Amino acid sequence: MPLLRQAAERYSAFFNPAKYKYRIMEGRIFINNSEIGIVEFKIIDESMGAIGGDFVAAEDYGKFKSEIQKLTERNGNANSQNFNFKIVVENIELNPVGGICLIDSEEFGEMYLDAVGISQSELEKVDK
Numbered sequence: 001m002p003l004l005r006q007a008a009e010r011y012s013a014f015f016n017p018a019k020y021k022y023r024i025m026e027g028r029i030f031i032n033n034s035e036i037g038i039v040e041f042k043i044i045d046e047s048m049g050a051i052g053g054d055f056v057a058a059e060d061y062g063k064f065k066s067e068i069q070k071l072t073e074r075n076g077n078a079n080s081q082n083f084n085f086k087i088v089v090e091n092i093e094l095n096p097v098g099g100i101c102l103i104d105s106e107e108f109g110e111m112y113l114d115a116v117g118i119s120q121s122e123l124e125k126v127d128k
Helices: 003-013 059-063 065-075 120-126
Strands: 025-031 034-045 050-057 085-089 092-094 099-105 110-116
Antiparallel strands (some): 050 110, 085 092
């Protein structure tokens, strides 16, 4: 199958969940023990265990917002090396070994979070 067609089919799967193996998953996002927001995750790349989605801030996000925006401006994102991020989906904490990245661009008014390196077995646990 040509690469362009593969990419188009993977992309279209996000808009046709019945075609895709996993549903959209709502995840609660934490830094340490502070719940900072939620994300409706979609699979970005199943083979890499990558999920992502728009980040919706909770009240406690205000404690970290300024530093995250500075890191986004300087480095392109705030990541697991900067903060102790946690993702919890259906009371299961995911372990993305490749890390978690949060982008909060003050200039563009967009917030996005992704995570890479989630095992197939972890994804299957939260896909009920």
